[in-house]
Amino acid sequence: MKVSVDVCYKSLNKYQEELCGDKVEILKTEDSDIIILADGMGSGVKANILATLTSKILGTMLLGGATIDECVETIVKTLPVCQVRKVAYSTFSILQIFKNKKAYLVEFDNPSCVFIRDGKIVKIPFVERLIENKVIKEYHFDVLLNDCFVLMSDGVIHAGVGKVLNFGWTWDSMAEYTLKSTKSTLSASRLASMLSKACDDLYMQIPGDDTTIAVARVIPVKEVHLFTGPPVNKDSDEKLVSQFMKGSAKKIVCGGTSANIIARVLDKEIRTSLIYTDPSLPPMAKIEGIDLVTEGVLTLSRTLSLLKTYLSNDIDYTFFQKLDLENGASKIAKVLIEECTNITLYVGKAMNEAHQNPNLPFDLSIRMNLVEQLKDTLKKMGKEVETFYF
Amino acid sequence: MFITICVGSSCHLKGSRQIIESLESLIKEHHLEDDIELNGSFCMGECMKGVCVTMNGTLYSLKPDNVEEFFNKEVLGGLR
Numbered sequence: 001m002k003v004s005v006d007v008c009y010k011s012l013n014k015y016q017e018e019l020c021g022d023k024v025e026i027l028k029t030e031d032s033d034i035i036i037l038a039d040g041m042g043s044g045v046k047a048n049i050l051a052t053l054t055s056k057i058l059g060t061m062l063l064g065g066a067t068i069d070e071c072v073e074t075i076v077k078t079l080p081v082c083q084v085r086k087v088a089y090s091t092f093s094i095l096q097i098f099k100n101k102k103a104y105l106v107e108f109d110n111p112s113c114v115f116i117r118d119g120k121i122v123k124i125p126f127v128e129r130l131i132e133n134k135v136i137k138e139y140h141f142d143v144l145l146n147d148c149f150v151l152m153s154d155g156v157i158h159a160g161v162g163k164v165l166n167f168g169w170t171w172d173s174m175a176e177y178t179l180k181s182t183k184s185t186l187s188a189s190r191l192a193s194m195l196s197k198a199c200d201d202l203y204m205q206i207p208g209d210d211t212t213i214a215v216a217r218v219i220p221v222k223e224v225h226l227f228t229g230p231p232v233n234k235d236s237d238e239k240l241v242s243q244f245m246k247g248s249a250k251k252i253v254c255g256g257t258s259a260n261i262i263a264r265v266l267d268k269e270i271r272t273s274l275i276y277t278d279p280s281l282p283p284m285a286k287i288e289g290i291d292l293v294t295e296g297v298l299t300l301s302r303t304l305s306l307l308k309t310y311l312s313n314d315i316d317y318t319f320f321q322k323l324d325l326e327n328g329a330s331k332i333a334k335v336l337i338e339e340c341t342n343i344t345l346y347v348g349k350a351m352n353e354a355h356q357n358p359n360l361p362f363d364l365s366i367r368m369n370l371v372e373q374l375k376d377t378l379k380k381m382g383k384e385v386e387t388f389y390f
Numbered sequence: 391m392f393i394t395i396c397v398g399s400s401c402h403l404k405g406s407r408q409i410i411e412s413l414e415s416l417i418k419e420h421h422l423e424d425d426i427e428l429n430g431s432f433c434m435g436e437c438m439k440g441v442c443v444t445m446n447g448t449l450y451s452l453k454p455d456n457v458e459e460f461f462n463k464e465v466l467g468g469l470r
Contacts, residue, residue, distance in 0.1 A: 256398035256432030272397060272430035274410055282402040283430060295432070297399050352400070354437025360403045 002221040003145060004341035005033040005097050007382060008188035009214035010196040012155070014043045015206045021047025022153045022212035025055040027063060028382065032098040034062060037214050039110060039153040041089040047210065050079055054090040062094070068106055068138070072131040093151045095216060097143055105139040105149075111157050112137075114150040114175045116182050121175050147218040148182050150195065155211030160202030169202055187338040188215040189310070190320060197317065223249035224340040226332075228296055229348035229367050230257045231390035236348075240390050241265040244346045245289070250339065252332055253287070255296030258348065263287055278327035292335065294328030297355075297364050302329030303336070304370060307377045310337055336378065343378055345387040347371050391426050391468065396442040398433035404440045408454040416461045425469060 009024040021043045027034040036058050040050030054075055061071045081087065091109035105113055105124070115122050126139045161168035177198060185191045192215045199211045227244050231237060241262055244251065253259050263270045270293070272285040281302060282295035306329065309319060323334045336343065355364035371387075378385050393413065397406045410428065417426050434442045439451040445464065452460055
């Protein structure tokens with residue numbers, strides 16, 4: 001089975017700081033996913049600059065094919081020297097997971113990555129090396145499906161120090177909590193959000209340090225097909241439907257006319273619900289063999305706004321409560337966020353004349369614009385997106 | 391008897407939900423739950439005439455404020 005990596009991170013800023021001194025970079029290459037977490041010395045602007053430089057240099061150089069030795073050398077020689085401490089310093093962790101299931105982890109002075117496999121905390125053997133007088137830990141290993149990795153800045157293991165807990169959260173307790181939480185959450189985003197909330201609670205909502213959690217979970221490739229909008233040319237209906245129905249992907253149809261086309265071509269009945277789970281969205285429908293059937297433009301607009309909120313990194317538990325609602329938009333967003341790695345969009349470009357009505361309280365003629373925004377947002381979320389227009 | 395109300399995008403914006411609610415309460419008021427079944431439908435392809443409602447194969451164009459008139463005249467009239 002092909003694997004994909006579900007990645008999400010969340011940062012808490014040190015109390016009263018506007019900028020975070022930790023920085024996470026998530027990159028995709030042809031054959032791998034890379035997650036970089038850097039923690040700049042100090043806090044505020046200075047730390048933010050150090051962490052940003054470090055993560056960007058690492059990311060850009062690794063993408064360009066540089067070795068870790070070259071990266072570290074560049075960082076050491078580039079980082080501005082702190083006037084107070086007379087050193088240039090930022091810790092970092094880099095996790096690279098390849099599509100062929102090989103993985104590489106390198107750490108410099110960050111707390112060790114928590115690694116969970118088969119419901120256990122696992123220690124991976126590592127090699128220590130000296131590069132430019134800095135001790136670097138390197139791990140080479142193979143990943144398995146459902147492996148979970150948590151990278152963190154030291155603000156996590158110090159959470160609550162001297163207040164709620166004498167010595168802070170500590171790596172061992174944090175790892176235990178992560179293990180428990182992986183059992184009750186499926187996606188990286190829910191796990192990151194849960195761990196970050198735990199830190200915030202231990203700090204009693206006054207974080208004493210920048211605190212960052214980055215989660216990577218190895219998941220199977222999950223495909224989704226989404227069909228919206230009738231084709232310009234009616235003759236294309238059958239071709240579209242047969243491509244759309246191919247394979248074991250989860251299937252979503254957004255739009256009344258689109259649903260009618262599917263039902264006609266497949267010779268199935270549409271059963272439209274009259275239950276308004278959300279008063280501002282039209283109800284959903286059912287067609288045998290299709291996972292979700294919803295109205296089009298209004299529902300997709302709402303879905304898009306949920307996805308954008310998700311991307312803003314400004315989400316907490318209330319977001320997931322919204323995501324768990326029973327309306328069409330939440331259901332689509334939930335599938336796209338949590339049950340999808342690769343998405344294929346089947347987009348018909350026909351215009352509905354009645355949608356060009358300026359008297360309607362909402363501009364319904366925006367499907368193409370919505371589709372473009374949706375594509376963009378999904379790509380930013382790390383999904384692989386392919387689009388076919390009809 | 392079946393009454394089908396369009397809940398497509400355009401009709402939705404023109405008030406399908408209010409129409410469904412009104413019809414539901416009118417049916418209850420007249421104790422006609424056993425005689426009339428309400429259905430939803432996606433786009434009926436007559437968006438210009440929305441909100442589209444069909445009964446016995448006839449298309450009616452309703453607004454939230456003429457539901458009662460439609461009910462009294464067409465629905466009750468049709469049942470008599």
